[in-house]
Amino acid sequence: xxxxxxxxxxxxxxxxxxxxxxxxxxxxxxxxxxxxxxxxxxxxxxxxxxxxxxxxxxxxxxxxxxxxxxxxxxxxxxxxxxxxxxxxxxxxxxxxxxxxxxxxxxxxxxxxxxxxxxxxxxxxxxxxxxxxxxxxxxxxxxxxxxxxxxxxxxxxxxxxxxxxxxxxxxxxxxxxxxxxxxxxxxxxxxxxxxxxxxxxxxxxxxxxxxxxxxxxxxxxxxxxxxxxxxxxxxxxxxxxxxxxxxxxxxxxxxxxxxxxxxxxxxxxxxxxxxxxxxxxxxxxxxxxxxxxxxxxxxxxxxxxxxxxxxxxxxxxxxxxxxxxxxxxxxxxxxxxxxxxxxxxxxxxxxxxxxxxxxxxxxxxxxxxxxxxxxxxxxxxxxxxxxxxxxxxxxxxxxxxxxxxxxxxxxxxxxxxxxxxxx
Amino acid sequence: xxxxxxxxxxxxxxxxxxxxxxxxxxxxxxxxxxxxxxxxxxxxxxxxxxxxxxxxxxxxxxxxxxxxxxxxxxxxxxxxxxxxxxxxxxxxxxxxxxxxxxxxxxxxxxxxxxxxxxxxxxxxxxxxxxxxxxxxxxxxxxxxxxxxxxxxxxxxxxxxxxxxxxxxxxxxxxxxxxxxxxxxxxxxxxxxxxxxxxxxxxxxxxxxxxxxxxxxxxxxxxxxxxxxxxxxxxxxxxxxxxxxxxxxxxxxxxxxxxxxxxxxxxxxxxxxx
Numbered sequence: 001x002x003x004x005x006x007x008x009x010x011x012x013x014x015x016x017x018x019x020x021x022x023x024x025x026x027x028x029x030x031x032x033x034x035x036x037x038x039x040x041x042x043x044x045x046x047x048x049x050x051x052x053x054x055x056x057x058x059x060x061x062x063x064x065x066x067x068x069x070x071x072x073x074x075x076x077x078x079x080x081x082x083x084x085x086x087x088x089x090x091x092x093x094x095x096x097x098x099x100x101x102x103x104x105x106x107x108x109x110x111x112x113x114x115x116x117x118x119x120x121x122x123x124x125x126x127x128x129x130x131x132x133x134x135x136x137x138x139x140x141x142x143x144x145x146x147x148x149x150x151x152x153x154x155x156x157x158x159x160x161x162x163x164x165x166x167x168x169x170x171x172x173x174x175x176x177x178x179x180x181x182x183x184x185x186x187x188x189x190x191x192x193x194x195x196x197x198x199x200x201x202x203x204x205x206x207x208x209x210x211x212x213x214x215x216x217x218x219x220x221x222x223x224x225x226x227x228x229x230x231x232x233x234x235x236x237x238x239x240x241x242x243x244x245x246x247x248x249x250x251x252x253x254x255x256x257x258x259x260x261x262x263x264x265x266x267x268x269x270x271x272x273x274x275x276x277x278x279x280x281x282x283x284x285x286x287x288x289x290x291x292x293x294x295x296x297x298x299x300x301x302x303x304x305x306x307x308x309x310x311x312x313x314x315x316x317x318x319x320x321x322x323x324x325x326x327x328x329x330x331x332x333x334x335x336x337x338x339x340x341x342x343x344x345x346x347x348x349x350x351x352x353x354x355x356x357x358x359x360x361x362x363x364x365x366x367x368x369x370x371x372x373x374x375x376x377x378x379x380x381x382x383x384x385x386x387x388x389x390x391x392x393x394x395x396x397x398x399x400x401x402x403x404x405x406x407x408x409x410x411x412x413x414x415x416x417x418x419x420x421x422x
Numbered sequence: 423x424x425x426x427x428x429x430x431x432x433x434x435x436x437x438x439x440x441x442x443x444x445x446x447x448x449x450x451x452x453x454x455x456x457x458x459x460x461x462x463x464x465x466x467x468x469x470x471x472x473x474x475x476x477x478x479x480x481x482x483x484x485x486x487x488x489x490x491x492x493x494x495x496x497x498x499x500x501x502x503x504x505x506x507x508x509x510x511x512x513x514x515x516x517x518x519x520x521x522x523x524x525x526x527x528x529x530x531x532x533x534x535x536x537x538x539x540x541x542x543x544x545x546x547x548x549x550x551x552x553x554x555x556x557x558x559x560x561x562x563x564x565x566x567x568x569x570x571x572x573x574x575x576x577x578x579x580x581x582x583x584x585x586x587x588x589x590x591x592x593x594x595x596x597x598x599x600x601x602x603x604x605x606x607x608x609x610x611x612x613x614x615x616x617x618x619x620x621x622x623x624x625x626x627x628x629x630x631x632x633x634x635x636x637x638x639x640x641x642x643x644x645x646x647x648x649x650x651x652x653x654x655x656x657x658x659x660x661x662x663x664x665x666x667x668x669x670x671x672x673x674x675x676x677x678x679x680x681x682x683x684x685x686x687x688x689x690x691x692x693x694x695x
Contacts, residue, residue, distance in 0.1 A: 027561075137619070138561055141620045141621075143620075144615055144616075144619060145490075145615060145619075146616070285561055285562040285563040285566060286561050289560055289561070289619060290611035290612040290619075291611075291612035291615050291619075295605075295609070299601075299605060
């Protein structure tokens with residue numbers, strides 16, 4: 001199995017009466033609630049957490065894109081990835097990802113991902129989410145009727161830009177460019193591995209099958225509720241004659257580990273409570289702009305779309321309910337080991353994206369959890385799916401061809417700082 | 423309440439198929455509906471059918487009309503309006519449009535000024551002023567939208583609409599009929615959003631001076647969805663337009679004050695002022 005530390009980067013300082021005073025954490029939450037000085041501290045603290053995961057031997061460290069909210073402060077994940085690429089020499093960089101329809105022209109994504117791949121020596125995983133309706137429709141004004149078609153066209157353009165060695169013209173419906181000619185282009189050939197986050201639509205499964213992409217199921221409802229969804233994915237692949245390689249799937253799970261089960265509840269409950277009840281305080285009036293969902297999804301999810309986003313995502317639940325429902329995998333290293341093994345085997349997924357930072361958790365608590373995972377849990381789960389070939393991880397440059405950040409200055413210093421010749 | 427006749431019209435290959443509701447005898451009146459569609463033959467319609475042959479085509483996504491995929495942008499939508507007019511055999515008709523339909527009617531009259539005989543716009547969308555933002559009908563819960571649509575929240579149509587929005591509540595005990603009602607509302611909103619999301623303004627203001635059809639602008643004095651500020655802009659920018667404010671009406675003038683609204687439309691149809 002492969003393990004990544006996936007960070008959401010929530011804002012930690014929402015006021016105590018936030019839920020009563022504001023209808024949601026996203027889109028129109030006024031930014032006078034954001035203190036940029038505290039934000040400065042938070043960004044650096046959060047990046048420290050990811051750097052620590054790099055030191056502990058995680059396969060990847062992950063960031064994502066959201067806009068205008070206190071749930072996740074990464075409107076530009078590529079900026080975070082760039083900061084990590086320089087400071088973290090080991091782990092792959094999982095950007096999950098860039099919402100393709102938001103970039104004009106989408107070549108921008110091809111360029112920035114290529115830059116990240118080149119800077120990091122070929123360690124980039126390129127994620128292409130459609131994006132939540134809050135992000136892409138309400139914050140970024142994309143038309144819900146056409147945004148999926150625009151996304152697909154942008155995808156085709158990015159892949160072609162990555163894989164074409166001569167300038168070409170792109171006459172798309174949404175993007176028209178006389179000259180597409182990517183400088184730089186990625187190290188990884190033919191292009192970095194692509195992961196597609198989704199929430200269970202057949203269209204997305206087929207998209208992944210068509211192009212051989214990893215399907216990443218990102219929910220906060222935990223692995224028990226995800227089982228049916230992932231079974232649908234594997235059945236769809238089987239029906240289409242695609243192999244059942246577990247590395248075709250990634251799953252996000254929030255995890256907290258303390259020395260004992262009871263210490264875990266005591267230490268983590270306030271921060272998990274902050275996450276489920278503040279960070280996921282979503283206004284249902286902006287859950288899905290009209291047309292964001294297909295007619296079939298609309299019919300299937302008619303209740304979910306119009307009012308009950310709260311019922312599924314863990315709000316107003318006790319610690320016990322969150323743990324029993326596996327919204328959280330929480331407890332001692334032994335408890336977490338057992339539950340994550342169950343997760344891996346029940347979902348048959350090879351890539352596990354783990355949320356170790358939850359809600360308002362501070363760095364000492366978070367790093368303790370990360371450390372316990374890396375030393376007490378990860379080694380026991382490593383061998384699961386050892387027989388399968390992971391074709392969805394980066395293929396970086398060999399170590400001897402990699403340039404370490406700062407190493408060039410060391411070599412140049414003597415010459416640069418020599419006395420001025422008279 | 424009378425029942426209009428419904429028929430389907432195929433506009434041709436690669437074009438929508440639309441449902442048209444028709445009732446009444448007299449000169450033709452082309453009625454272009456708002457984002458709520460024509461869920462019932464109510465409001466101003468039963469009053470107008472006493473004097474007009476009322477043709478109410480439904481946009482794709484509303485009623486039994488299909489083919490939204492053939493209409494990509496605002497120009498397609500405006501041309502679709504002329505396709506429908508032609509299919510109905512209407513020449514230089516009197517066109518009445520409400521809200522979204524009013525915007526469409528104004529665009530049609532500005533694009534091909536000589537093909538619209540007479541125009542009545544009832545609280546049309548299509549303009550924008552920062553000091554009076556149009557309510558975001560695509561970014562709120564249905565029960566939150568209703569107060570924007572009525573002047574008097576206690577009037578029976580407002581109460582009925584409030585009751586209907588309860589279908590959107592978190593309860594999971596809807597009948598199949600109720601699910602279908604919800605889905606049809608959502609389909610209509612999807613059509614509206616395709617042309618009006620996220621800001622219902624696409625340059626109509628600079629085209630308004632092109633309109634030559636004698637134009638009546640009707641507005642409720644208590645419109646909370648589209649502030650009466652917009653009524654004055656329409657009336658100023660459309661040459662020789664007449665503005666008629668309807669007292670004690672909100673955005674859905676036809677549901678709250680159908681009689682004075684219908685009288686204004688009919689007077690205007692007779693060439694009166």
